[in-house]
Amino acid sequence: MAQITPTVITQIFLMALLALGYLRYRSGDLRGHGLILVAATIIHYASVILQMIPVLLSEYPYFTSAPLASFTLLNVAHDATGGVAMILAAYISARWLANGLNPKGCMGKNLMRVTIITWAASLLIGLIIHLTT
Numbered sequence: 093m094a095q096i097t098p099t100v101i102t103q104i105f106l107m108a109l110l111a112l113g114y115l116r117y118r119s120g121d122l123r124g125h126g127l128i129l130v131a132a133t134i135i136h137y138a139s140v141i142l143q144m145i146p147v148l149l150s151e152y153p154y155f156t157s158a159p160l161a162s163f164t165l166l167n168v169a170h171d172a173t174g175g176v177a178m179i180l181a182a183y184i185s186a187r188w189l190a191n192g193l194n195p196k197g198c199m200g201k202n203l204m205r206v207t208i209i210t211w212a213a214s215l216l217i218g219l220i221i222h223l224t225t
Contacts, residue, residue, distance in 0.1 A: 099143040100222060103215050106132050110208060122195040126188050133181040140178070166221050174214035180207040
């Protein structure tokens with residue numbers, strides 16, 4: 093059985109933060125919504141840099157030496173959706189901060205919807221990979 097690692101705990105915490113941010117949005121607190129989601133983005137980047145990359149490089153030496161065939165479709169999907177989510181979240185957060193926390197300055201709901209969908213998909217795929225390895 094797979095262990096509950098700090099990375100898994102961090103990612104579940106991040107999904108809870110995203111849910112809280114959504115609840116702040118629904119209650120009309122757009123500033124609180126934005127602050128929570130910027131915090132989630134920063135924590136996620138830190139998690140990738142401090143937790144995920146070191147584990148990948150230390151536990152999976154094939155990452156640097158094996159042929160591309162050693163990667164599964166799930167790994168590729170996880171990396172692709174996670175990468176898109178990270179880029180979009182950073183972009184939205186940066187625009188919001190650059191526009192003085194103005195809710196209209198972060199590019200709107202459609203981009204946010206794509207971001208949350210890709211972030212949730214990456215988390216779900218990552219959990220599947222973790223639980224099956």
